[in-house]
Amino acid sequence: MPVGEVRVGGFGGVRGLVDWLRERAVDLVVDATHPFAAIMTGNAAAATAELGLPLLVLRRPGWTEQVGDRWHWVSSIGEAAALLPSVGRRVLLTTGRRDLPAFANPELWFLSRSVDPPENHPDNVEILLDRGPYTVDGELELLRRQRIEVLVTKDSGGEQTAAKLTAARRLGVPVVIVRRPPVPAADTVATVAAAVEWVRRGSGVG
Known part of the structure; x- marks a missing residue:
């Protein structure tokens, strides 16, 4: 401390x-x-x-889009949830446990990664408790094993959790990314x- x-x-x-x-x-x-x-x-x-x-x-600076990225910028969690059906149906969520109610779409499957368990979550959401920093190899393995079709994240910036963006770029997985508040x-x-x-x-x- x-x-x-x-x-x-x-x-x-x-x-x-x-x-x-x-x-x-x-x-x-x-x-x-x-x-x-x-x-x-x-x-x-x-x-x-x-x-x-x-x-x-x-x-800290936000993330910068690079060649090969397939990013879809949105302004809110609600906008991200509304966009998903047109982007992919197997979703890796890294937006935090408090946002899970917005993703109660039974037509989609979600893997939600967070540090702490949520108090409750929709039935179509599987919980993965994990803490960064993450590696590119580890993120590649996760995306492949879970057959992830789209990643949802917030533009939090920083190196500890940026590996998922590199992995998504390498696999051609689109990313729905929520802009920062002003x-x-x-x-x-x-x-x-x-x-x-x-x-x-x-x-x-x-």
């Missing part, structure tokens, strides 16, 4: 976050949440705006080193 106070869980919306920041006399806020944690990022933007605090958004108007950096430098400048350290 990092040095300092660690809090697990939410703050109780914008109001709770405002109170927490004020009680601790916070000077700077760095939002280093997942690229799809839109609610927390929005709350951070609203709370820092109310208090007049500087906000930095740390976002980032609020704030300073934005792509690396931890750049975020540390921003904090140092803002706090007068170094």
Whole structure:
């Protein structure tokens, strides 16, 4: 765990976050949440705006489409689910366990990979519990063994889970990829080193 106070869980919306920041006399806020944690990022933007605090958004770069990729960009999980019947019927889902209800289409078969088990899931969804980082060889074996016809993922970026995109490219498997939610108007950096430098400048350290 990092040095300092660690809090697990939410703050109780914008109001709770405002109170927490004020009680601790916070000077700077760095939002280093997942690229799809839109609610927390929005709350951070609203709370820092109310208090007049500087906000930095740390976002690793998204994935870049390469030659040979067959990507279908969508703006939401619902749009991804609606598109699937026209793309493939045996689906590898890597969007997270909370999105499973959107894929309750009995005409399709899904293999959903996640770190934690879902509380419930549609009957046409098989669960695979696994944690990255993944290898290209391992992803190739999975796609072949399960006869996957289409991959569904979010543009989360990063190297730990990018192997599935390489495997899909090599096998000619199409990918339905959900765009990231917009980032609020704030300073934005792509690396931890750049975020540390921003904090140092803002706090007068170094």
